[in-house]
Amino acid sequence: MAQATVGDGVRDEAAGDGLPEEILGFEEYVRARQDALLRSARHLVPDPVDAQDLLQTALARTYRRWQGIADKRLADAYLRRVMINTRTEWWRARRLEEVPSAQLPEDSVDAVPDPTEQYADRSLLMDVLSVLAPKQRSVVVLRHWEQMSTEETAAALGMSPGTVKSTLHRALARLREELESRAREARAQEREELERCVA
Numbered sequence: 001m002a003q004a005t006v007g008d009g010v011r012d013e014a015a016g017d018g019l020p021e022e023i024l025g026f027e028e029y030v031r032a033r034q035d036a037l038l039r040s041a042r043h044l045v046p047d048p049v050d051a052q053d054l055l056q057t058a059l060a061r062t063y064r065r066w067q068g069i070a071d072k073r074l075a076d077a078y079l080r081r082v083m084i085n086t087r088t089e090w091w092r093a094r095r096l097e098e099v100p101s102a103q104l105p106e107d108s109v110d111a112v113p114d115p116t117e118q119y120a121d122r123s124l125l126m127d128v129l130s131v132l133a134p135k136q137r138s139v140v141v142l143r144h145w146e147q148m149s150t151e152e153t154a155a156a157l158g159m160s161p162g163t164v165k166s167t168l169h170r171a172l173a174r175l176r177e178e179l180e181s182r183a184r185e186a187r188a189q190e191r192e193e194l195e196r197c198v199a
Contacts, residue, residue, distance in 0.1 A: 026066045043141040046126040058082040077156045136171035
């Protein structure tokens with residue numbers, strides 16, 4: 001194996017590639033985990049393009065710290081934490097750019113709804129998740145989509161397990177309340193339409 005000197009240290013390079021082992025290790029990690037990581041990013045932000053941007057930014061930030069991750073088995077948790085922090089930074093920056101207006105924007109009449117039930121359910125769920133605060137959304141995503149334990153979620157978010165439990169409880173109660181409210185509104189709208197048809 002070839003050797004490359006960096007600063008005061010020496011690191012191995014892969015034969016023939018000329019790439020340091022830590023770069024190859026990071027590339028292998030990304031190749032093996034990219035689909036799962038993209039799913040995690042997709043749960044954190046509703047837009048698929050934003051999810052790809054989020055993952056790309058998180059990977060770039062993680063790469064700079066790759067050597068500092070002593071236990072590579074924790075790389076997923078580290079990367080998820082970076083994605084959550086990045087998403088929060090974006091949310092804060094966007095929030096500062098938004099200006100209240102007296103007029104509501106018009107709905108797009110060009111939007112064609114996808115006919116599949118799965119898409120509709122996913123869209124509803126992503127929409128309902130948007131009512132949660134970023135911390136609550138992160139806890140719900142890690143506990144229910146990523147199926148992490150309370151302890152793993154606490155470690156990934158830098159919280160105590162008790163805080164994870166109480167945050168999850170409040171988040172689920174808020175989601176339940178939002179879904180019930182939307183169901184009541186839909187039933188009322190259906191009644192109105194039925195009354196109009198009968199009249």
